Amino acid sequence: MKKVLLTGNEAVARGAWEAGVGFAAAYPGTPSTEITETIAQYDEVKAEWAPNEKVALESAIGASFGGVRALACMKHVGLNVAADPFCTLSYVGVNAGLVLLCADDPSMHSSQNEQDTRYYARLAKVPMLEPSDSQEALDFIKLAFEISEAFDTPVMVRVTTRVSHSRTLVSTGRRKAVKQKEFARNPQKYVMVPAFARMRHRFVVERMGRLAQYSETTPMNTIIKGSRKLGVVSAGVAFQYAREVFPDASFLKLGMTHPLPEKLIKKFARGVDKVFVVEELEPFMEDQIKAMGVAVTGKAALPVTDELNPDVVREGFGKKRRRHPVEDTSKLPPRPPNLCAGCPHRGFYTAAKPLKPIVFGDIGCYTLGMLPPLSMHDACVCMGASIGIAHGYSRVGANK
Ligand code: SF4
Incomplete structure (x- = not known):
């Protein structure tokens, strides 16, 4: 065992390699990109970029059916693109283990929306793990493959920017020898026509019951005893902030956040x-815990937008902010992103500008054409949307 400093993304790649993964596919997007860049360096893993997240997941499904442990990686908006195979994959299950790694971007450092993808785990009835640092990123990915095969399910591992890009100390291990499995023909399991899908949906519901039992006892969900005066339920990077702000509190640290361990939560609350409840973005855990009949305070104190940090948690719960050595960054010159000096998009925009067109753009560098002096973007909704929006706009005879 060796100790090394790894980013969360590097640790995900290392964990997948240690788990015996033989195939990885992804569509790049911050904050997830470096996972595939790292895993591509392991000779034992066939790693590739896909043309989009749907194809990345479908390729991983094919590898799993082919008997090889497979990883699909994407950022949060990519899971919208991959949602179609993801929701039915839950019914189909796996042959060899399959893990979908989804990286959310609270505060939208590099994204067009701030969606909380944890809801996809509930929608698809798929178990979800949330590491809070690089060591857990490595450990949880390995566990995710074990869960995937034990329960015949894809497993979602959800990280956020500060887990993906922070570097923490990690104990690494050896690669597990995993034999390639045979693909056994089984239409009732693998061919989702309505008659078989109805049977598989019942299996999925029964599987969620077994996963809920697992969630009660897994060491990923653990009580850290502290003062009886305050108990904090938290997961992911928010756990690190909460530990800093409430050093004396008792904690229920959740690593498996779907399904939640109801008995453990009630025992902790008693x-x-x-x-x-300290969580970033939506009241995902809070709403479910309240529905269990447990009184908690969460989003009444904390925002549902933007990243948390220790100061936001401090202020939210009525404590004083810390003094920072550098507090005021407002006097620093702004450095917004811009198209590179020799970017060919500049030439197109410059040539088209005198025509004063309405421009519907796509996600990518060219979105930066919206900035002055080019000012050449009038709408940008999502990846690949430009042509469809331009088509609909032109069909209704709107102004050009
Ligand atoms: S497409 Fe992007 S990376 Fe390439 S030159 Fe233009 S701005 Fe730079």
Whole structure:
């Protein structure tokens, strides 16, 4: 065992390699991109970029059917693109283990929206793990493959920017020898016509029950005993912030956040005077915990937009902000992103500008054409949307 400093993304790649993964496919997107760049360096893994996230997941499904452990990686908006195979994959299950790694971007450092993809795990009835640092990123990916094969399910591992890009100390291990499995023909399991899908949906519901039992006892979900005055339920990087802000509190640290361990949560709540839920973005855990009949405070104190940090958690729960050595960055010159000096898109925009066109753009460098002096983007919704929007716009005879 060796100790090394790894980013969360590097640790995901290392964990997948240690788990015996033989195939990885992805569509690049911040903050997930470096996972595939890293895993491509392992000779034992066939790693490739796909033309989009749907194809990346479908390629991983094919590898899993072919008996090889497979990883599909994408950022949060990519899961919208891959949602069609993802939701039915839940019914089909796996042959060899399959893990979908989804990286969310709270605060939208490099994204067009701030969606909380944890809801996809509930929608698709798929188990979800949320590491809070690089060591857990490595450990949880390995566990995810074990869960995938034990429960015949894809497993979603959800990270966020600060887990993906922060570097923390990691104990690495050896690669597990995993034999390629035979693909056994089984239309009832693999061919989702309505008659078989109805049977598989019942299997999925029964599987969620077994996964809920697993969630009660897995060491990923653990109580850290502290003061009885306050209990904090948290997961992912938000756990690190909460530990810093409430060093004396008791914690229920959740690594498996879907399905939630109801009995464990109730036991934890009974042992403390009050419970806070500290989570980034939506009240995903809070709403479910309240539905269990447990009184908690979460989004009444914390925002549903943007990343958390220790100061936001401090202020939200009525504590004083820390003093920072550099607090005011407003006097620093702004450095917005821009098209490279020799970018060919500049030439196109410059040539088209005198025509004063309405421009519907796509996600990518060319979106930066919206900035002055080019000012050549009038709408940008999502990847690949430009032609469809331009088509609809032109069909209704809107102004040109
Ligand atoms: S497409 Fe992007 S990376 Fe390439 S030259 Fe233009 S701005 Fe630079």
